[in-house]
Amino acid sequence: MAQSSGAIKGEVVDHSGQSIPYANVLIKGMGKGTTADEHGIFELGGLAAGKYNLVASSIGFKGIQRSVDLGSGEIVEVQFILRNESLNLAEMVVSASRNPESIDEVPSSFTILPRKTLDESMIVTTNIIDILSNNVPGLGPSTGTSSNWGQTLRGRPLLIMVDGVPQSTPLRNGSVDLRSLDPDLIERVEVIKGATAVYGNGAAGGLVNYITRTPRTEKAFNSRTSIGSTGSLSNIDNSMGSRLSQMFYGKAGKLDYVVSGVFEQTGEWKDAEGDVLPPTYGLGETDSYNAFLKLGYDMSPKHRLQFSYNYYSSEQKTNYISEFGNYEEREKTKAVLGTPQGVPQGVRGNHNASLRFSGKEAFGNTNYEVDLYYQSVDNVFFQSDVFIDGGQSLISSDKKGLRFQFNTPLLSSNNINGSVLYGLDLMNDVTSQPLVDGRQWVPEMDMFNTAPFAQLKMDFFDELVFKGGLRFEKVNIGVEDYKTLATINTSTGEVNPSFDVKGGELTYNTWLFNTGLRYNKWKYFSPYLSFSQGFSVADIGVMLRSARVNDMKDINTEPVVVNNYETGFLSEFDLFRFEAVGYISTSELGTSGKFVDGVFEVLRSPERIHGLELVLDAEVTSNLTAGVNYAYVEGKMDVNDNGSYRDSEDTYLGGERISAPKMGAYLRYILLDEKVSFKLQYSGVGNRDRFEKNEAGSYDVYKAPVEAYHIFDLAASYKVNSNITMNLGIQNLFNEDYFPARSQWFTRSNLYTKGKGASFNISAIINL
Structure with missing residues (x-):
């Protein structure tokens, strides 16, 4: 042999x-x-x-x-x-099937942000939420804060990962998981759109996988230093911030390494009028730290052992408190000097550790991977009057997981190539939401997830790619007997009393399927279509804390299974690349919510979401590139559960799920032998007005209209020599005075805040 x-x-x-x-x-x-x-x-x-x-x-x-x-x-x-x-387009994707593939082997829609795109974006901002929103069609518009609540992917929740390690906590989704690490440590970002079960629980709308830096060098020692300063252009007083990022990397024999540390301290963030933005979910006056280590050892040409560890924290240490505005009178919420109650809000600590063993050409020429991982995070929220005598909640989550993955070629001939990917995922997730003072709001939920899977891929005549697979999700969630926490209806002042709830065990067994076709005979027209299912336990923590029954088994905690139907095509010519995709996403149960007497209730009506995404990139000249994109999404609930979404009882999904139309564009100009570059980027949000006013003459929470706004950013870079690059970025170049989409559709005064005004970012990068 x-x-x-x-x-x-x-x-x-x-x-x-x-x-x-x-x-x-x-x-x-x-x-x-x-x-x-x-x-x-x-x-x-x-x-x-x-x-x-x-x-x-x-x-x-x-x-x-x-x-x-x-x-x-x-x-x-x-x-x-x-x-x-010059179009910054990646040619390889890993997250779509957990195995390296060329992009024309994937029969679904995705967006990849390579390191070059991240470098350009970081000239303007280091907030990864803004970077993703500006570059990923289908992802909701940026909130301009530390929270990505309401920033769905195609109208559904998304799963966030770092090197395949889940950061999201579907048991109690606090929507602060997009800020899981500093963007300077990311090699590339892979965004898989539409429901997917490839990494398991939580990816009802898709997934975002941050793939961390790997040394690409044969030198034993290399250094990368980034130094920067930021500030407001609408009012510079007390707005100056600083940033230092230091990375060492190299390869010595069979060992390679990356060691990095990042510290960033922001000043006051200001709106277009020069007023300090309020501290709720704020990013002004925030101290962020990131420590990162990755060690790789090539045991042989065919076997590799890799260990990585990442620690991230980002806490707001402010001298301001919020002075609530008024949505009805369009009076913004402001920041006023004062002593914040409680502890600093933000990421108290996010620890990720993973150990990976990989091998090539084992039995049957099989490639394999074994991953052992651990993730622990405490996310602290703002002080709230909904609790008696006030209080701050935090989501505490610990995950331990083990993955086995094998990829075996089935056959290889002149016309047909095939392979099968199969394995087993095991994960234990223990999540709770206590208050900082020790009171328990959401009881501890102990989930164990077992999921075997198999995925077949066939390539016929190098023209037709077929994929089909299945995954079995077995989920057990244990909850001890608990007592709900008394809360206050902030509108009426009435107290919602606490009472005892009997716990127990929730068990789910679900088969998930996917299949897809892609035809690659012509570069100018490469169509694809797919069907995929995703699974999520649907934020059980919210249901438990809002319980109005005495036994957990009487709460509708059924998981959500999403069916995603998608078709699209890719056209590539010498000077441009165009992609169009349309999709329909359905589920028999929903996860939207509403406030009833000050208590959040989850609505379980069937849902149907549909949308369209268009992307065009063009190489106008050898020095000038340009691109535009557009994303539209809409969705409704079948309230009377009769299979139709056109009845008078049926309602549109609110702004916390469905984004207003989102547009984007860019112009990039390079000159002087690539020593100087300029990039002008546009991000726009269109109008969405789907709901009538209530009996009080106002709009219900999540149902207010969104009015359009338009933001321009400028990034300029000058390469002094082979080692030093100087950068200047201007965010919100024309100082647009606007309310972000979330501030508009939420209607609540505590989050009725304006967007960030014009600001600058000056940085230098030194490579040795």
Whole structure:
């Protein structure tokens, strides 16, 4: 067998013949690939005789494909010549199937933000929520705060991960999980849109996977230093902030490493009128820390051991309190000097640790991965009068998980390639929501999740890609007997008394399916269609804390299974790339809510959501690139549960679920041999007005109209030499005076805050 195995060797270079270090080389349809070394040299071994379609790609270059005929025991040498790609488009995705794939093997919609895009965005802002909102069609508009509540993906909750480790807590979703680490530590962001079960519980609307930095060098020691300062242009007084990021990385023999630390301190954030933004979910006067370590050891050419640890905290230490405004009179909530009650709000501490063992070409030429991970986080919220004598809640969550994953080629011929990905996911998630003073609001929920899965992929004639798979979710959630916490109706002043609730165990067993087709014969028209299901336990914590029955089994805690139907196409020409996708998302149970007598209640009516996303990127000239995107989403509840969404009783989903139409555009200009670059970015939100006023002549919570607003950002960069780059960013360039979408549809005075006014960010990056 060893004598019959062949290999494909080669190099990846640019048009001038210079090597492209650390380029990716993948075999389409097999889920197998490698990374070239610092000289652009690669090797793929252990291959049976047959025809192989290889894709080579690298950030900054346009990926290309070549077919190679390999005889028994033969060694074939090939050369890939890549041309520069100014559109910042990635050629590889991992999160769609947990295995490296070229983008034309994925029959669904996704967005990838490579490091180059992140670098451009960080010239303007280091808030990852703003960065994602500006670059991901389908993701709701930025809240401008530390909270991503109301920022859904295609109208449904999303799962946040760091290197595949879940950051989200579906048991009690506090919507502060997008800020899980500093963006300077991210190699790329992969956003998979639409319901997916590939990583398990919580991805009803899709997932966001932050893939952390990996050293791409053969040098033993490298250094990257970033120094910056920020401030308000509408009123600079007390607004100055500072930032320092230091990274060391390298490779010595079989060992590679990344060690990094980030500290950022913001000053007062101001709106367009120069007034200090209020502290609720605020990011002004915030101290953020991030420590990161990744160690890799190549035990052999085919076996690798990798350990990573990430610690992140971001706490607001402010001298202001909120002075509530009035939505009816369009009077904004302000910040006034005062001593905040309680402890600093924000991420008290987010710990992520993972150990990964991976191997290649085991039994049946199988690649495999074993992941062991741990995540612990405490997210502290703001002081609230809903509790008797006031109080602050925090979501405390501890997750432990173990994943086994195998990828085995099924067959390889001149016309057909296939592989099957299979494995088992195990996770224990213990989550609760106490108050800082020790009172218990949401009791401890102890979930154990077991999920075997299998995914088949077939590639026919290098033109048609088929995917189909299933996953079985077995979930057990244990809750001890508990007592609800007495709360106050802030509108009437009445007290909602506490009472005893009998706990127990919730058990769910659910099969989830997915299938998809993609046809790649023509670059100018590559269509795809897919069906996928997602699963979520639907924020059980909210239901438990709002219980009005004496036994947990009488609460409607059934999970949500989402069906996502999607079709789209991709068109690529020499000068532009266009993608269009349409989707329908349905579920028999919903997760929207409303306030009844000051108490939040979850509505379980069936839901139907549909939408459209359009993306166009164009290379106007060799120095000028441009792009536009548009995302529309709408959804309704079948209140009378008769299968129709057109009855008078049926209602639209509120703003906390459905975003107003979102638009984006950019212009990028590069000159002086790429030493100087400018990027002008536009982010806009359209109008949405779906609800009538209530009997009091006002709008119910979540149901107020959203009026359009338009924000422009400017990023300028100058490369002093090969080691030093100077950057200047202006956020909200024209000092737009606006209320973010969430402030508009929420209607409550505590969050009726304006958006951030014009601000600057000056930074220098030093590479050694």
